[in-house]
Amino acid sequence: MRTQVAIIGAGPSGLLLGQLLHKAGIDNIVIERQSGDYVLSRIRAGILEQITVDLLAEAGVGERVKAEGTVHHSIELVFANTRHPIDVHGLTGGKVVTAYGQTEVTRDLMDARSAAGLTTIYSAGNVTVNDFDTDHPVVRYEKDGQTHEVLCDFIAGCDGFHGVCRASVPEGAITEYEKVYPFGWLGVLADVPPVSTHAIVYANSERGFGLCSMRSLTRSRYYVQC
Ligand SMILES: Cc1cc2nc3c(=O)[nH]c(=O)nc-3n(C[C@H](O)[C@H](O)[C@H](O)COP(=O)(O)OP(=O)(O)OC[C@H]3O[C@@H](n4cnc5c(N)ncnc54)[C@H](O)[C@@H]3O)c2cc1C
Structure with a gap:
């Protein structure tokens, strides 16, 4: 060929x-x-950032993500047991986060x-x-x-x-930049409605980081730091 x-x-x-x-x-x-x-x-x-959704549209494959993706206008940061909504849409001149x-x-x-x-x-x-x-x-x-x-x-x-x-690729032809963190994530995918459907929740606690994300309105994606 x-x-x-x-x-x-x-x-x-x-x-x-x-x-x-x-x-x-x-x-x-x-x-x-x-x-x-x-x-x-x-x-x-x-989770797709705005730049990715825009690129899919430019490539002519953006119709379904636009129709079926769940759009988030904000994210939530949680620390000291308090939830802090961050208005991504308002602060970035209209960008959103899309769950798809x-x-x-x-x-x-x-x-x-x-x-x-x-x-x-x-x-x-x-x-x-x-x-x-x-x-x-x-x-x-x-x-x-x-x-x-x-x-x-x-x-x-x-x-x-x-x-x-x-x-x-021959050795030395690629420059690598790497940061190794001293922990990992345990990810759980569960067929249950997400904790929050309007924003992804990034939580910091004494026991480490936790993330409440989603794949759809009926499927959740959770991470805990290990
Ligand atoms: C658990 C998890 C959660 C993630 N969550 C997010 C998220 O929420 N948002 C986000 O933006 N990103 C996320 N990512 C990252 C995202 O999945 C990757 O960035 C993405 O898959 C990279 O796409 P890719 O096409 O470069 O590589 P891949 O998806 O890895 O595709 C590479 C392809 O090459 C094929 N291949 C490999 N070796 C060969 C070979 N020798 N010959 C022929 N074919 C080969 C593989 O089978 C594969 O199909 C996540 C990743 C993981 C693992």
């Missing part, structure tokens, strides 16, 4: 990049190691991709990125017992921190 941009990874970044390139008239193929169903069932994020599951974002992008007839290869095994610093990069992968090749002008590594692209 031949394409202008071979995108590795069909998470939100790979699919969104594919959509933006397509809108700009640039041909692309997405290559993903998992199945489409697996990607769609992988529960992760759920990452799986829904992925579904919208997948639907747009198939409606546009763009190629996505799921369940691609042993993906390798080759000659990416030359004029003729090649992506190879295995599927149905055969090795396939995608010739391209550019390879876009959208396969996350543990993916093959980052690991293929």
Whole structure:
């Protein structure tokens, strides 16, 4: 196969990049190691900042998030046992926070991709990125017992921190900035209505941080510091 941009990874970044390139008239193929169903069932994020919602609209996939996302005009900070509402909308000239599951974002992008007839290869095994610093990069992968090749002008590594692209970059070519915190979060996803549907609650207490977030009006996402 031949394409202008071979995108590795069909998470939100790979699919969104594919959509933006397509809108700009640039041909692309997405290559993903998992199945489409697996990607769609992988529960992760759920809170979208304004910049993300705007970008989805620009990419032509903003209709459902606008119709079905739960809009928050404020957030709440809690400390010393007192709730402090912060008027995000008023203080930022109209920006809001939108609760809309990452799986829904992925579904919208997948639907747009198939409606546009763009190629996505799921369940691609042993993906390798080759000659990416030359004029003729090649992506190879295995599927149905055969090795396939995608010739391209550019390879876009959208396969996350543990993916093959980052690991293929020569040592020293990436500058890393990292801060390690001495604690972690326990996250609980529960099919119960959220504590607060109008704002996400960020709470500080003597026993550490707690977050009351949500995925929808019937599904809650809670975090406690450990
Ligand atoms: C529990 C949790 C909660 C989160 N909550 C929020 C939130 O509320 N708001 C927010 O903005 N963000 C949140 N995030 C972060 C958000 O989920 C990530 O930023 C987002 O998934 C990154 O998207 P991505 O497309 O870059 O990577 P990914 O979603 O990781 O996608 C990478 C894709 O590449 C594929 N891949 C990996 N290796 C290979 C390979 N070798 N070959 C081919 N394909 C490969 C993977 O299967 C995957 O589909 C959360 C993350 C987690 C884990």
